[in-house]
Amino acid sequence: MRWSQLFIPTLREDPAEAEVVSHKLLVRAGYIRQLAAGIYSYLLLAQRSFNKIVRVVREEMDAIGAQEMLLPALHPAELWQESGRWDVMGDDMFRLKDRGDRQLCLGMTHEEVMTAIARGELRSYKQLPQIWYQIQTKFRDEPRPRSGLIRVRQFLMKDSYSFDLDAAGLDIAYQKHYRAYCRIFQRCGLKFVAVEAHSGAMGGSQSHEFMVRADAGEDWVVLCPHCGYAANLEKAVSLPSPPLAEDPEGELTPEPFPTPGVRTIAEVAEFTGLPETSQIKSLVMVAEGAPVLVLLRGDHQLSETKLSEALGGRPIRPAHPDEMREWLGADAGSLGPVGVADMTILADLALRGRRNMICGANRDGYHLRHVTPEEDFQAAWHDLRQVAPGDRCTRCGGPLDMGRAIEVGHIFKLGYKYSASMGLRVTGPKGEEITPIMGSYGIGIERILCAAVELYADEDGMALPVSIAPFEVIVTPVNNSDPEQMAAARSLYDKARAAGLDALLDDRDERPGVKFKDADLIGVPYRITVGKKLAGGRVEIYERRSRQSHEVELDRAVTVLAETIREAYRNLQPRD
RNA sequence: CGGGGCGUGGCUCAGCCUGGUUAGAGCGCCUGGUUCGGGACCAGGAGGUCGGUGGUUCAAAUCCACUCGCCCCGACCA
Known part of the structure; x- marks a missing residue:
């Protein structure tokens, strides 16, 4: 793509309403624009990045045998009344009426719809297990949207649901998701930790949240650097720090x-x-x-x-x-x-x-x-207290570390809550009725991008992982009025595309500083700079993350870059 | 829902306290020219019913009331 033809509205200054890094940068870099509180339009760059994230998610979900569907976002009230959540969800749910005065809502999550499909169609134990997923827009009328894309009222979520005959089957589905999630976040270039999470009062028996440490996060996690213990603050346990003063001795009375x-x-x-x-x-x-x-x-x-x-x-x-x-x-x-x-x-x-x-x-x-x-x-x-700074690990006694984190994924054993309340049953091998046991697994697509921005932002913008950046490489001719530079840049761009690279040509009639700044801002991980050294048959390859550049011969540039990018992908590949 | 802050050209802001000519700046945008390795320079130009409604006043961006929107802290978040 040629930048001169694209809509990438970059801003020189931070938007006034943004507080957290990812919000400032995503707006400044022309990825997103706000439409209302907690509601954002995703412009070209955001959409390209989300498409890449979604692709990774889809590949890993498909790899564990999950089947993709697309369910309605608009649900009849009756469905939610069946599970009992019509009342439980309260003001968090967007509700509306159709012309016939029938109550509807916008889906916050899809346990009900998935279960409704399952109970209509799953009849025999032979049809289980099943894992179904979708990548869908979710609606939640958050009491307080905030932090740019981190907490919003409309967002993209990959949600999957597993149906199994028994707890052992659920364990397998859960483990598959756990491993798939690790692979997804790794491939997206995130540094993450899976923490034990509060699983809720209703039927949940096990739950993990996938967290990315970032000050912009809304959750607190407790980590043990020694033994690897990791938990959400809600659930974390610890050995308390010793009292600062010894208790008085003796059998004293109040x-x-x-x-x-x-x-x-x-x-x-x-x-x-x-x-x-x-x-x-x-x-x-x-x-x-x-x-x-x-x-x-x-x-x-x-x-x-x-x-x-x-x-x-x-x-x-x-x-x-x-x-x-x-x-x-x-x-x-x-x-x-x-x-x-x-x-x-x-x-x-x-x-x-x-x-x-x-x-x-x-x-x-x-x-x-x-x-x-x-x-x-x-x-x-x-155990009723929150872990406090200075507490020690219950497993190894080492000092615990606490920090803020962004929740990018959550896996959850649902148990029988929905299958029981909504009447999902299959026939077992002996003709008996079996209520399948369910699991529910979510990934916040936008939050992956937010977390990456938070993780890799610097003074000049974002330095996104190659796997989720909107482009892999940008070709920047320093001087537009130099026909040779322009011709070389176009040729490099064409070759890069032919080599399968996702390339962007910055053919704008701008001064070099503007082009460099913009490229750094939007976070393209590699840049080929075509400038003065072209006279000696050389161009530069610049790496956004490290800010290092090195010269290569013009004809070898695309080959070298393609290998560099392949290597970058290899480094993001899970080893398991 | 409780507390705080902010709404003035596309963006970031000044002006408001102490009412008074055609409402300003920087950036961006348009035209022409000179430039071209990290957000250039010169000249010219377009663009704002000051969030909305009502009130006070001879006169309101400025004072008052109501209202809408946005941000932050807290509460809340299967």
């Missing part, structure tokens, strides 16, 4: 002391001169109307995911101030477990074995000292 105006953990620490680790933090939560008192070490944060799991998956919320007062007789800031009788009390494991700590007295303006768990109050022990 003793109230006045703490006027002292409410927060930090204030209590300051007031008593003892660190936050010497305190018991008491939180009042509500699980389906029932109060729950949650106890943590003062410096720890509650993981609501873990708490909900500990309560059997019930939804939870923080108690309102008037509820706390009603149940415990004091305001937040003076609450504690001592003397609490008719309330579920859950305590985090980091408090186990501690002695003579400080907590609220359930009397405004007072705290208790010398409070010992299991002596002065009883609680059910659970």
Whole structure:
């Protein structure tokens, strides 16, 4: 393609509304334009990049025997009412009515549609297993779209669904996806990590998220550099850092002391001169109307995911101030477990074995000292805290690392949730009815590009992996008014195309600086520069990522470049 | 949904607090010329009902009210 004919609206300055790197660069480089909050148009460059990503995804999905389909984006309400998710999804679902006043929605995901197809057509155990997938636009009315393409209201997703006779079959489908996902992200040039993820309360038994470390990410991951442990912060477990002060010895009994105006953990620490680790933090939560008192070490944060799991998956919320007062007789800031009788009390494991700590007295303006768990109050022990900086790995004891990450893929054992609720059954070998077990597996197409941009951005733009860049090579004549340079550039471009390379010819009547800057900005991984050295029969091959260039003879340029690019693809090839 | 910020040529912004000629700059765009190895220079030119509605005023980009849109933090995210 010839740049002079293309629509690649690059911008010299960062767009005002963009905050994260990938958003700024994708807009500046002319990949995307915003239409509304969380809704973007994908221009030529984005579309080319997505096509390449999709191709990789498709090849790897096909390789595990998955079958591609394309399902409707517009769904009847009845379908979602059957699975129960019509109500569960709430405002996240785009809903509309047709002319006959029938309720419809735009698909957020396709478990329902896939299951509906399966139950109509799958009759015998002999037809299983099946893996079906599609690459489809999904709609979610996000409460807050943000960060460019990272969280949007309309996006491309590869979603696949597996149907198996039993859990062992599901394991196989899950493992196939796990390996396919690793291959996909590797081929797309991402540095990623597969983390254990929260699998939800409903039927899910195993789940992994594929994460790319990036500050622009919205998730937190916990990693152990030593043993490879990796988990989403929601689910991650750790050994707590030791308390900063030793507990007082002795069989002491709880003793109230006045703490006027002292409410927060930090204030209590300051007031008593003892660190936050010497305190018991008491939180009042509500699980389906029932109060729950949650106890943590003062410096720890509650993981609501873990708490909900500990309560059997019930939804939870923080108690309102008037509820706390009603149940415990004091305001937040003076609450504690001592003397609490008719309330579920859950305590985090980091408090186990501690002695003579400080907590609220359930009397405004007072705290208790010398409070010992299991002596002065009883609680059910659970892992309830979020991993904190300084925590150690439960497997190897090494220090854990935490960081933000972009979720590019998620694989998930669904279990029987949809097959059971929607009546999917096949006949087994003995004539019995079998409800197939399902899995669900997603990949965010746009997020792969975002993650790559975040990973490989520099001052001048993006330096995309060759496999997902919109072009593999750009041929840049330095001086348009030099007929020899132009002729050589055209010839190189033609040869590159003939050699099967995805080439772009920058034939614009621009100064060289403009062409170089634009090429760097849009992230084409290789450039052939045709300039002065053409007189000596030489041109330059420039590598975007390393910013290195070297001279080659004109006639060998395409051969050398083709080999360089082949090598680049080899380096992205999974070795397994 | 709570908190904060921003809407002025295509883009990035100034002007607004303290109302008052034809509303500015840089970039981009168009014409002509000179240039040509990292976002050139000279000359000329086009392009804006200042997000919208209502109000205050002799007079509103500027003050007030409402409203729409966008961004950020938080809440939320099978």
